[in-house]
Amino acid sequence: MKTRELAALRGQIDEADRELVAALVKRYDIVRQVGTIKQAQGIAVYDPKREGQVLDKVARLAGRPEYAAAVKAVYQTIMDEAKKLEK
Numbered sequence: 001m002k003t004r005e006l007a008a009l010r011g012q013i014d015e016a017d018r019e020l021v022a023a024l025v026k027r028y029d030i031v032r033q034v035g036t037i038k039q040a041q042g043i044a045v046y047d048p049k050r051e052g053q054v055l056d057k058v059a060r061l062a063g064r065p066e067y068a069a070a071v072k073a074v075y076q077t078i079m080d081e082a083k084k085l086e087k
Ligand SMILES: O=C(O)C(=O)C[C@]1(C(=O)O)C=C[C@@H](O)C=C1
Pocket: 031, 034, 035, 045, 046, 047, 048, 050, 051, 054, 078, 079, 082, 083, 086
């Protein structure tokens, strides 16, 4: 019974991962367009004010205070990787 529950929960994780990766690919496609514009206009890739706004937004979107720190940490990594892709 427990083994079946574990497999079922992991199936749900796999489905959530499919959605997360699709959303990440979409986000990075957009980020690279931002990078192209920034490069053309000589604007710095790193924008600390915008990163702060994104972190505040995602913490709010999480809607669950107990997940806010984890969501912010993941998003900082997402943006760190975005900066590499923009170069
Ligand atoms: O919004 C921008 O200017 C971006 O370059 C995108 C992004 C992000 O991933 O959200 C990435 C790097 C910047 O430091 C800020 C935000």
